[in-house]
Amino acid sequence: MTSYDPRRVRIDTPVLERVINGHPIAYLDSASSSLPPRTVIEAVSRYYELHHANVHRGVFQTANEATEIYEGARAAAARYINAPGGADEIVFTKNTTEAFNLLANSWGVANLRAGDVVLISEMEHHANIVPWFHLRDRVGIEVRFIPVGDDFRLDLSNLESLMRGVKLVSLTGMSNVLGTINPIGDLARVAHEHGALMAVDGAQWVAHGVTDVVAADIDFLAFSGHKMLGPTGIGVFWTRTALLEAMPPFLGGGGMIADVRLDGYVPADGPARFEAGTPPIAEAAGLAAALRYLENLGPAAIVAHERALTADALARLHGEFAGRVRIIGPLDTVDRGGVISLDVEGVHPHDVAQVLDQYGVCVRPGHHCAKPLMRRFGLAATARASFGPYSLTRDTDALIDALGHALTLFS
């Protein structure tokens, strides 16, 4: 039983009180970064006001409190994704991007040899492309791409031949451009049948889904706090205990060692081995508050609400602007999240976003860090609207109204 009411979430979210250019803000950029509720902001403030100290090894009381807050966030993250080995499988990173760099530089360097294949897709965010190119240049791995079909979904018709030589399948759970939700469980099974491991970019997938790493049977997961109502500056890397224990350190420094001598060092055990330097403690406090807040709302209820909003928005955009506004993504809401990329006839995405801003509507223009996908569809950029747990149909109303103004101005 959850208590989810998006209007209630709206009241909890201070940024949504803003008036932009004389209009109430219509925040439609949650795929870039979501808006934190008061409970998250207060958790960060409370940490700095009452508990701030460096974590671990502290003997005094506030240092112990800070450590408890930080380690408590690890446990909260483990619970949120159903990590089978609990908090010891959660590594805090700066964001999803750093988590992929950790995966490539630690597991990748230790396990991949020249000629081994990492299979990704044309719809990946640069965070799940560039680290593999780095490894290709250093180690000689092959980076192979699953194509995206004209239906804006992975083209899996040649999957069997694409799987040849693959050691890792690394895919986004949900495209940050198309909204497409990929069949991660099915692909994990295929990966395992071929002796490969399965990594998931969960930046959107975790933020806009019900995540269970055991049910999906995946091996690695990366996601970011700020895409799920948490603070910026903290992300999560998860993998199974057995894999984590075999991974060599990536970043070196304080906090990640068991011993350091003049002739070398011994790394720490567990997630600490991957957390060199003072970690994002306040951000962890905020992330834990965000996860608690989302758990109280009920992730399944949020998914249902965002799906209804998306169905309504797709139908109305199609109805109002058929022929003038092309939706770059599936038109149905089966396996599709609340990210709507728009190609507006005769109006560049930057101009779309500029005109929309005049009406308080926040959408993101650009390539959304997915340039191969943009090229696949012959685009330089799109204007992207995306929903969050606080979104309402009134945001769609504002979007459609402002899009009408943009089309009129440039007609």
Place this chain on the structure above:
Amino acid sequence: MANLDDLYRDIILDHYRSPRNRGELPPPARRVEGFNPLCGDELVLYVDVRDGVLVDIKMTGHGCSISQASSSLMSAAVKGRPLDEVHATIESFKTMMGLREASLSEGRPDDDDASDLRSMKEINALAGVVKFPVRIKCATLAWNTLEQALAEPS
């Protein structure tokens, strides 16, 4: 509050819809590419310089209304002009964008009594861009690319 009308003046929308000097020039015209990696704007500029005069200029590429209109306005303003005047126009434009300190010895574009006064005045339609700081880079792409083309050894 910055008003949308300051940005999207009629002259700008006109140059966006009907860009001047589109196309390519054959060698020996110089060919220089300009990119705006943040927005994906791309510009290919062809510049024909002979005897210290910018004889002809053409361009291809794609981008937002501001970058497209700015390149079109620029081409109209510099085509057929001696290079020292072209450089002065570039400086005036960058001053208008707040990228250069205005100096007393420098004339504003509209003080210029050169024959092509009208296209100089049209460039001033871009003055409103400074009220939208993130769009300044859209407006300056063409001008930086032109500067680069002129700096190349012929």
